[in-house]
Structure formats: C-alpha cells, structure tokens
Ligand SMILES: [Fe+2]
C-alpha cells in the first residue's frame with residue numbers, strides 16, 4: 001500500500017474506535033468518574049507535561065531533521081499549554097504552589113512511549129495517535145465545560161489548545177505519509193498506533209467494550 005493510503009486507513013481505524021465513545025467517556029475514564037472542571041484541568045496538566053517531556057526526550061535521539069522540527073515545536077507548545085491551564089486554574093481559585101502533576105508517577109502510556117526507538121514509531125504513537133486522542137478528549141471536555149457553564153475554560157480550549165493539538169496531529173500525519181513507505185515501516189507504525197490506543201487512560205473503558213471483557217461474569 002502506498003504511504004498515503006496506509007495513513008488514511010489508520011486514521012479511519014482510529015475514527016471508528018472514537019465513534020464508539022459515549023459523550024463524556026474519555027473524561028470519566030481518565031478521572032475515575034470524578035468529572036469536574038478542576039479535576040479535569042489538573043489531569044490535563046499531567047498530560048501536557050508528559051507530552052512535552054516525551055517530545056523533548058526524543059528530540060536529540062531522532063536523527064531526521066523534519067521529525068526534530070515536529071518534536072521541538074510540540075515540546076514548546078505543550079509546556080505553553082501547561083502554563084495556560086495553570087493560569088486558568090488560578091483564576092478558578094486553585095493554588096498550585098504545592099501541586100505535583102506527577103505525584104502518582106508517569107502514566108502507563110508515557111512509559112510505553114518512552115521505550116520507542118524508531119522515528120516512525122515515535123511519530124505514529126506521539127503526534128499522530130496521542131494527539132488524535134487529545135483532540136477527542138478535549139472536544140468532550142469543551143462540551144462538558146459549556147454544559148456546566150464554564151465558557152471561559154471552553155474558549156481557552158477552542159481558541160488556543162485544540163487548534164494546536166490538531167496541528168501536532170497533522171504534522172505527524174504528514175510525516176508518516178512521507179516516510180511510512182515500506183511494509184516493515186507500516187507494520188511498525190500500525191503497531192505503535194494500536195498500542196497507544198490500547199494503553200491511553202482516556203480510552204480505558206473502550207477496551208472492555210471491544211473485547212467484551214465486561215460481559216464475563218465474575219464468580
Ligand atoms: Fe497540549
């Protein structure tokens with residue numbers, strides 16, 4: 001398959017998975033049911049920090065200049081999102097002085113991503129797949145903010161954060177369309193995307209639906 005068709009089919013596969021999500025499902029999954037604006041913004045701080053750290057960690061050991069550019073941009077953008085979200089939390093009366101977003105350690109997805117060694121896997125799992133998940137999660141968060149009357153938080157995401165997460169995803173897509181050209185590279189790309197979808201906290205509840213595990217009676 002040529003790289004463009006291959007990437008299009010991966011995108012369709014992700015969209016089919018996302019279409020199974022209930023309207024607040026990513027939020028409930030990541031927050032263990034504690035769906036409120038402050039909790040979700042604090043969890044977003046952890047996601048932004050992890051995304052920034054990963055892009056920065058990968059940058060010097062990713063030899064391709066076009067991939068370095070994606071990672072360097074992302075590293076800066078995600079830390080700027082961290083700052084914007086911190087400011088919003090301050091406006092909401094939350095004191096972050098002693099808040100440690102990594103108090104419970106890095107996420108399972110971060111651990112997986114950190115172990116990826118090849119550039120197509122990194123770009124597939126990071127900018128391409130993780131940023132697609134971020135888009136879906138953030139869209140659910142924006143709808144939730146509006147439903148509870150927090151227009152200002154909704155606007156921060158609509159106007160600044162969401163367009164930049166989309167940009168990161170599209171940069172990843174563009175890279176894979178250029179470089180995932182052989183069966184071997186496409187296999188590595190597909191595996192990295194599927195592992196990311198399987199591990200992400202936001203999609204945790206989908207795994208049960210997909211495999212039917214929740215239907216197995218516990219004796
Ligand atoms: Fe971000």
Ligand SMILES: [Fe+2]
Nearest residue numbers: 131164165168
């Ligand atoms: Fe991003």
